[in-house]
Amino acid sequence: MNVLTKARLAGNLLLALAVLALGAAVLTGREISPTWIWALGALAIAAGVIQFIVSVAFPRSIRPAWDEQTVASHRASYQFGYWAGLIAFWGLFAGVQGGAVDAETALLWLAPILIAAPSLWMAGATAAGRAG
Amino acid sequence: MRRLGNRLREHRQGAGLTQAALAEQVEVSRKTINTVENGVFVPSTLLALSLAQCLGVAVEDLFQIIDD
Numbered sequence: 001m002n003v004l005t006k007a008r009l010a011g012n013l014l015l016a017l018a019v020l021a022l023g024a025a026v027l028t029g030r031e032i033s034p035t036w037i038w039a040l041g042a043l044a045i046a047a048g049v050i051q052f053i054v055s056v057a058f059p060r061s062i063r064p065a066w067d068e069q070t071v072a073s074h075r076a077s078y079q080f081g082y083w084a085g086l087i088a089f090w091g092l093f094a095g096v097q098g099g100a101v102d103a104e105t106a107l108l109w110l111a112p113i114l115i116a117a118p119s120l121w122m123a124g125a126t127a128a129g130r131a132g
Numbered sequence: 133m134r135r136l137g138n139r140l141r142e143h144r145q146g147a148g149l150t151q152a153a154l155a156e157q158v159e160v161s162r163k164t165i166n167t168v169e170n171g172v173f174v175p176s177t178l179l180a181l182s183l184a185q186c187l188g189v190a191v192e193d194l195f196q197i198i199d200d
Contacts, residue, residue, distance in 0.1 A: 005161065067160035069173050129163045130173070 004065035005132030007054045011047030012119040012126070018043060019116035037111050044115050065132055073131040077121035084117035085110065137198040141169040143187045158182045 001009075018040055026032060055062050066074075092109060095101035101109075125131040144154050144165075151165040158179065167173035168183075175183070184191040 002161075063159040064155065064161045067164050068176050068179060069164040069167060070161065072173075129167055132161050132163060 001132055002061040002064055003058050004051065004054050004061040005126070007051050008047075008065065009123060009126050009132065011044075011051065012123040015040070015044055015047060015119040016116050016123055019112040022112055032105065032108050034108065037108055040112055040115055044119075070125075070131040073122065073125035077118035077125065080121040081114060081118040085114045088113045133200045135198050135200065136171065136174050137196045138168065138171065138194055139196075140165075140183065140194055143189055143194060144169075147187050149187075154183070154186065157186050 022032065022036060022040070088110060092101060092106035096103050096106050122131060144151070147154075149157075151169070152162045155162040155165045160179065164173060164175075164179075168175050168179075180191050180195055184194050187194070
């Protein structure tokens, strides 16, 4: 596993764990504030920037870290993210219609789901030997 | 049912290369070599030809169609 693969895995794990922690916090009765969403978005952007810096610093790590198997897993992660977002949307929409969730909370939840789903997939793909 | 069989591991070991060494030469990750050897990942034509070239064999020696 080269340095770029490690940076990507660390970013994906951090994002997935942050969103899972957020979900756990909500389940224990805490409310999500927009600040949390800002923080998650910033973490996602920081992960991308760090990978870019690592790519520039270690250019020989780019091809192995983004070989064809990893690219295939990366595409699959976005497909997973799409379906996760779509299912979450309908689930939250039903929750809003039924009065179980307010519209603002539902909107706020879509962002973490869209951020975490591809990251979770890529972390799983790396663990399964299908990326990096 | 047709599937892709391969003798990559045999040829790699015959050439005295580790998965990591072969991966470095064809610029993929070691995991990709591993999944190709285990038949989990089907490589592109480009990668198949690169592997054959690197090991000094014909691509047909590395990959075969198997009819089950």
